[in-house]
Amino acid sequence: MMPVKTTCAYCGVGCGVLAFPDGSIKGDPEHPANFGRLCSKGAALGETVGLEGRLLAPRVDGVEASWDVALDLVASKFRQTIAEHGPDSVAFYVSGQLLTEDYYVANKLMKGYIGSANIDTNSRLCMASSVAGHKRAFGSDTVPGTYEDLELADVVVLAGSNLAWCHPVLHQRILAAQETRKLTIVTIDPRRTVTAETSDIHLALRPGSDVVLWNGLLAYVEAHGGLDSRFIVEHVSGENEALEAARGFTVEVVAAECGLEKQQVEAFYRLWLRHEKVVSVYSQGVNQAHDGTDRVNAIINVHLATGRIGKPGMGPFSVTGQPNAMGGREVGGLANMLAAHLEIGNSRHRKIVQDFWNSPVIATKPGLKAVEMFDAVADGRIKAIWIMCTNPVVSMPRADFVREALANCPFVVVSDIVADTDTNAVADVLLPATGWGEKDGTVTNSERRISRQRAFLSAPGQARDDWRIICDVAGRMAFDGFGFETAADVFDEHAELSGLAGLDFDISGLSGGDYDAMEPVQWPVSRARNGGRFFGDGQFYTNDGKARMLALVPRVSPNVVSEVYPFLLNTGRVRDQWHTMTRTGKSPKLNQHIGEPFVEVHPADALRLGLEPADLARVSSVHGQVIVRVQVTDRVGLGQVFVPMHWNGLTSATGRIDAVIAPVVDPVSGQPELKRTAVHVEKFQAAWFGFAVSRQEPMPKVEYFSKKKVSEGWAVELAGLTAADDWECFAREMVRTVDSEVVSYFDAGRGQARIAFVEGDQVMAALFVSREPVKAARAYLAGLSDLSLGDVLAGCAGMGRVDAGATVCACFSVGVNTILAGIAGGMVSVEAIGAALQAGTNCGSCKPELRGLLAAQRPAIAAE
Numbered sequence: 042m043m044p045v046k047t048t049c050a051y052c053g054v055g056c057g058v059l060a061f062p063d064g065s066i067k068g069d070p071e072h073p074a075n076f077g078r079l080c081s082k083g084a085a086l087g088e089t090v091g092l093e094g095r096l097l098a099p100r101v102d103g104v105e106a107s108w109d110v111a112l113d114l115v116a117s118k119f120r121q122t123i124a125e126h127g128p129d130s131v132a133f134y135v136s137g138q139l140l141t142e143d144y145y146v147a148n149k150l151m152k153g154y155i156g157s158a159n160i161d162t163n164s165r166l167c168m169a170s171s172v173a174g175h176k177r178a179f180g181s182d183t184v185p186g187t188y189e190d191l192e193l194a195d196v197v198v199l200a201g202s203n204l205a206w207c208h209p210v211l212h213q214r215i216l217a218a219q220e221t222r223k224l225t226i227v228t229i230d231p232r233r234t235v236t237a238e239t240s241d242i243h244l245a246l247r248p249g250s251d252v253v254l255w256n257g258l259l260a261y262v263e264a265h266g267g268l269d270s271r272f273i274v275e276h277v278s279g280e281n282e283a284l285e286a287a288r289g290f291t292v293e294v295v296a297a298e299c300g301l302e303k304q305q306v307e308a309f310y311r312l313w314l315r316h317e318k319v320v321s322v323y324s325q326g327v328n329q330a331h332d333g334t335d336r337v338n339a340i341i342n343v344h345l346a347t348g349r350i351g352k353p354g355m356g357p358f359s360v361t362g363q364p365n366a367m368g369g370r371e372v373g374g375l376a377n378m379l380a381a382h383l384e385i386g387n388s389r390h391r392k393i394v395q396d397f398w399n400s401p402v403i404a405t406k407p408g409l410k411a412v413e414m415f416d417a418v419a420d421g422r423i424k425a426i427w428i429m430c431t432n433p434v435v436s437m438p439r440a441d442f443v444r445e446a447l448a449n450c451p452f453v454v455v456s457d458i459v460a461d462t463d464t465n466a467v468a469d470v471l472l473p474a475t476g477w478g479e480k481d482g483t484v485t486n487s488e489r490r491i492s493r494q495r496a497f498l499s500a501p502g503q504a505r506d507d508w509r510i511i512c513d514v515a516g517r518m519a520f521d522g523f524g525f526e527t528a529a530d531v532f533d534e535h536a537e538l539s540g541l542a543g544l545d546f547d548i549s550g551l552s553g554g555d556y557d558a559m560e561p562v563q564w565p566v567s568r569a570r571n572g573g574r575f576f577g578d579g580q581f582y583t584n585d586g587k588a589r590m591l592a593l594v595p596r597v598s599p600n601v602v603s604e605v606y607p608f609l610l611n612t613g614r615v616r617d618q619w620h621t622m623t624r625t626g627k628s629p630k631l632n633q634h635i636g637e638p639f640v641e642v643h644p645a646d647a648l649r650l651g652l653e654p655a656d657l658a659r660v661s662s663v664h665g666q667v668i669v670r671v672q673v674t675d676r677v678g679l680g681q682v683f684v685p686m687h688w689n690g691l692t693s694a695t696g697r698i699d700a701v702i703a704p705v706v707d708p709v710s711g712q713p714e715l716k717r718t719a720v721h722v723e724k725f726q727a728a729w730f731g732f733a734v735s736r737q738e739p740m741p742k743v744e745y746f747s748k749k750k751v752s753e754g755w756a757v758e759l760a761g762l763t764a765a766d767d768w769e770c771f772a773r774e775m776v777r778t779v780d781s782e783v784v785s786y787f788d789a790g791r792g793q794a795r796i797a798f799v800e801g802d803q804v805m806a807a808l809f810v811s812r813e814p815v816k817a818a819r820a821y822l823a824g825l826s827d828l829s830l831g832d833v834l835a836g837c838a839g840m841g842r843v844d845a846g847a848t849v850c851a852c853f854s855v856g857v858n859t860i861l862a863g864i865a866g867g868m869v870s871v872e873a874i875g876a877a878l879q880a881g882t883n884c885g886s887c888k889p890e891l892r893g894l895l896a897a898q899r900p901a902i903a904a905e
């Protein structure tokens with residue numbers, strides 16, 4: 042059984058995947074990103090390729106249409122809008138999940154033929170500050186190091202990165218290295234994430250104080266003789282100003298401003314000083330800030346000042362969120378870049394690109410970045426927009442405003458694989474695209490490694506590859522230059538262009554190669570260079586060849602708390618979901634981990650607000666609100682709350698947290714500050730709570746719901762402000778059952794209702810209602826086929842049944858209750874849990890949580 046070698050659809054680690062004809066998925070043991078490992082999301086890819094919910098034919102105004110009708114309409118509307126209002130009246134909003142070939146032709150069409158640079162990408166939300174920081178420091182958007190450096194380092198600093206959940210395979214590589222040699226892990230994060238719990242040092246700094254911490258490190262290194270003077274003299278400029286700006290940040294000042302103990306700060310600084318091999322990994326916690334670019338440069342400053350860059354086991358290392366954010370950067374998918382890392386503002390670069398494309402025009406000024414782009418949609422400057430492979434009505438800051446803007450935009454096109462999304466709901470034209478497993482192309486991971494995504498399924502319905510859809514529209518707009526026959530043709534052109542300017546990104550050596558057989562390869566690939574690290578030779582891409590250190594003065598975020606909005610909202614990912622859940626939400630396995638949107642609140646704040654675990658809370662800002670489940674935990678600091686970013690308007694009534702986020706952006710990168718908004722938090726005073734399971738997808742109409750796919754149907758959490766007059770009627774409408782027999786139990790005095798819909802001896806659906814949050818053996822009830830009428834009617838909601846609890850190990854469906862029972866029974870290590878319960882023995886994504894559970898139980902066991 043020969044598998045197809047492809048690449049994971051999710052994060053920027055870019056793991057190699059083997060897809061077998063029987064539908065099974067394994068990690069590719071030969072892929073240099075993962076060497077056979079996969080995390081829980083990658084391992085569940087096979088569960089997400091079904092056709093349920095797919096968009097399989099074009100739709101115009103909600104009605105199925107032929108490709109000819111849809112494409113003619115898109116081309117004519119764009120042509121007409123450009124003719125009447127100019128090229129800047131149209132825009133493309135694209136995605137870091139597009140393949141490089143898709144991205145390349147989209148950028149070519151907008152910048153070389155339409156003549157505008159109004160093409161931006163959801164990668165703007167992910168790593169634009171890293172791009173801007175790289176360019177300020179190196180003169181190019183270059184990631185200097187390789188993944189191997191994380192294993193060779195003596196100290197790995199994880200700044201603003203929940204690596205254990207967001208890039209699990211990289212985290213596993215670091216932990217594996219730690220088992221064989223001494224390697225110290227430092228996590229810098231205001232929140233005590235699972236990553237922080239598995240680190241040697243956790244610096245829970247005050248939100249927004251990152252530049253202070255890194256400036257302090259620079260000052261400390263200088264004061265303790267740690268500068269690499271020779272490297273600085275020969276290869277760095279701006280050092281005097283940067284050092285001068287940092288000098289005031291003594292350990293005492295840093296400790297006070299960052300809200301840390303002086304000893305903690307000193308321990309981190311000493312570690313840096315004593316070990317040459319330090320890698321500083323940074324991710325969204327650094328990038329998604331009003332000063333994200335300064336934070337990136339503050340990190341790079343210290344590496345430049347110590348000459349720790351481009352050598353084995355050392356260097357700054359930006360890790361991207363998305364599978365092809367790097368590919369987008371390479372083709373100019375950001376509004377401020379040209380293709381092949383060339384600059385819009387450089388006339389020589391513009392000429393290179395325009396001559397190569399032989400295109401009628403070339404964009405001469407940067408286009409609108411994501412937040413600006415939707416502002417322009419709202420105020421009418423943009424009159425036609427094409428959104429590809431992304432869901433901005435869920436993921437953009439001020440998402441309700443974005444929805445409103447798109448709803449009022451004269452012409453909105455969306456290419457997607459999914460039929461129903463929050464963004465599709467406001468589109469005039471929907472174009473069905475092929476998805477992972479159906480399309481061919483390349484992606485670039487965080488260490489500059491280009492890998493093939495290969496098709497192993499045929500295109501369903503009328504779905505077409507994105508690059509082909511774009512070329513079809515370009516052809517109908519009477520543009521030549523888009524006559525590509527295959528994805529390989531597009532890649533060849535892209536590779537050839539990259540060799541013309543002599544910049545860092547040069548993959549000209551791949552042009553005309555065997556695309557089908559292409560092995561994962563790290564750029565550059567040219568006559569002059571082949572893979573490896575950048576900048577070890579001290580040569581940078583600035584005019585004078587020297588890297589730049591920047592003088593950084595910490596700036597205060599405009600997102601400040603007030604009496605009305607006294608909490609700082611942080612957002613981020615959970616382990617087993619991806620972006621807006623349109624793919625991972627299809628996997629019952631992945632939904633078992635965390636199946637409901639939540640807000641983490643510090644215990645002291647919860648007490649003050651009258652919030653108890655499992656209550657619901659309203660989190661609101663001037664821009665919007667969500668209602669989410671309360672988790673009382675000291676993972677977050679006092680005055681801080683955390684809500685995950687994934688839930689959309691289809692999986693929850695009010696879980697779109699980006700509706701709450703303020704549209705504050707970093708002035709250099711244009712990246713929104715997704716990790717900080719001042720919010721109000723209050724208890725949602727529900728009159729009733731409910732929990733339901735159903736074989737059919739439930740369609741609740743109620744103030745609060747959150748639903749998820751389970752192995753044999755759906756599970757849904759509910760709450761409302763007024764109790765239903767007729768619970769049977771409410772339940773029947775929600776689970777949409779007509780023929781089933783109804784068996785119910787009511788206790789009006791206690792506000793309880795239990796209703797079962799039964800066919801023969803099978804429970805088709807069940808609803809449990811209570812005045813308090815429903816106590817239920819949820820994991821047990823979700824296995825609908827085991828459910829009996831007795832479970833529904835006797836006692837409450839299956840309590841007393843053996844319930845595995847929330848899933849910790851997604852691969853083997855091992856719940857938290859099972860693990861806790863095992864620990865109480867004498868399992869003292871992750872290995873012992875694995876041996877007895879299998880948890881953690883496949884993908885290993887849950888190992889950090891197993892460690893956390895063991896650590897949390899140790900005091901209790903010791904006390905016995």
Ligand code: SF4
Pocket residue numbers: 049050051052053054055056075078079080081082083084207208209210211
């Ligand atoms: Fe996919 Fe997980 Fe690898 Fe990321 S770490 S690429 S999500 S398997």
